[in-house]
Amino acid sequence: MFDALPSLPVHMTAIEISQPGGPDVLVPTQRPVPSPKADEVLIRIHAAGVNGPDVFQRKGQYAPPPGASDIPGLEIAGEVVAVGAAVHRFKPGDLVCALVTGGGYAEYAVANHNVTMKLPAGLGMIEAAAMPETLMTVWLNMIQRGKLRTGESVLIHGGASGIGTTATMIAKAMGASKIITTVGSEAHREASLRLGADHSIDYLEEDFVAIVDEFTGGKGVDVILDIIAGDYVARNFQAAAVNGRIVQVSVLKGPAKELDLFPLMAKRLTLVGSTLRSRTYEEKAAIIAELEAQVWPLIEAGQFKPQVCRAFTLENARGAHELIDSGVHFGKIVLTTSAHLGA
Known part of the structure; x- marks a missing residue:
């Protein structure tokens, strides 16, 4: 059982990799909205970061770890809409960013509570989505x-x-x-x-x-x-x-x-x-603790701000990957969902 906001949908838009290849293999599809386990939160995603590991996964060169979603995407920002029974640090309505082992290119995703972070003051969703993995x-x-x-x-x-x-x-x-x-x-x-x-x-x-x-x-x-x-x-x-x-x-x-x-x-x-994706939640939580202690104050003081080059809609993940493949971007590329657009 879990505590959730009312009226959660049954299905969501997500991006799947139809086969290994170029940006054209990133295809919008409908998937069931995931349910959080006892130690997870369910996040309605407003924005998701696009990263090099996503490109390797798209090409068939970086398989998700066992148990992870086959949907690409390692970092997200949004609103908590449900929490598992063992989660006490977050509640529905909290604005967060999170590191996930997969599933970020979607309208909803689950994240372990250990790798979920409340947004620093003054940070928007697009900027927050450009932050956790990187x-x-x-x-x-x-x-x-x-x-x-x-x-x-x-x-x-x-x-x-x-x-x-x-x-x-x-x-x-x-x-x-x-x-x-x-x-x-x-x-x-x-x-x-x-x-x-x-x-x-x-x-x-x-x-x-x-x-x-x-x-x-x-x-x-x-x-x-x-x-x-x-x-x-x-x-x-x-x-x-x-x-x-x-x-x-x-x-x-x-x-x-x-x-x-x-x-x-x-x-x-x-x-x-090293790689980050395969590390345990406890190892990742230790990194987050240092970031919250040493980098969050810099963000709140305006001394550190993620550099975002461009945002694409979730459905245009292909365009985002065409840009990252081109190498002409400076900073991060981000996908936005209907939640960010107010839908």
């Missing part, structure tokens, strides 16, 4: 695993992405001494600098290893946050400082190539990687 990924990898500290330097690959823009703002808030990003156009370079980067490198025109060496006076950077992989792995070894930490978040260019491990040993580097 912010938790950056905090886990750059702060917890990469151990970025005040006064250290950081190189952020993919500086125009949701991960990159979030990492830039967090690094700035944490007092990084030098924030360097790599981007793919002059427009993105200028936008990254406005966001807080101290130096931004157009990777299509410049060698980031040479630029990092020059900008740091030959020292290299203390932390590298990488979503690219491929030939970047070996080049990251060259760009890192002695005792540097390299954190692999994604592998957009595929496996490492022509990898010489001697620089890893000679510089005493640490190379780590």
Whole structure:
């Protein structure tokens, strides 16, 4: 049994992946509205974030974990409309954002109460939907695993992405001494600098290893946050400082190539990687506790705000994926539902 607002519908619009492929395989369909388990809340979604893992899932390269919904979408914002019997922190009517293991591209989704967060004051639904997966990924990898500290330097690959823009703002808030990003156009370079980067490198025109060496006076950077992989792995070894930490978040260019491990040993580097989706609810809750203590006050003070490039309607998830595939966006892409439009 669960406590719920009256008049919940039986069915909802959701986006399913008809087969592995391009954006055209994202198809609106009708699904039953899920019921929350004892430790879950049911959220009427106003907005859902679009992320790299959704693209990998669409292509058939990133299967949902056991028990997760086959509907894509890992982060949502909306209104709690039902709570399970064991949930005491939330009630119907609460405005929240949440990290989910799937099911975000829909009008309703269930979320474990441990990964559900009340909205910080002053944050709208579209901005909130751009936050849980990306912010938790950056905090886990750059702060917890990469151990970025005040006064250290950081190189952020993919500086125009949701991960990159979030990492830039967090690094700035944490007092990084030098924030360097790599981007793919002059427009993105200028936008990254406005966001807080101290130096931004157009990777299509410049060698980031040479630029990092020059900008740091030959020292290299203390932390590298990488979503690219491929030939970047070996080049990251060259760009890192002695005792540097390299954190692999994604592998957009595929496996490492022509990898010489001697620089890893000679510089005493640490190379780590992780994914967020498969972690336990308890592990995710520990990340959220740190975010609520250290980042929520920044949001409420106006010092941190998720960067949203564009919002698409849920039914036009195909258009959202065409944009993320193009690589021309700066910041996050978000889907909005009829609830956000007041329907």
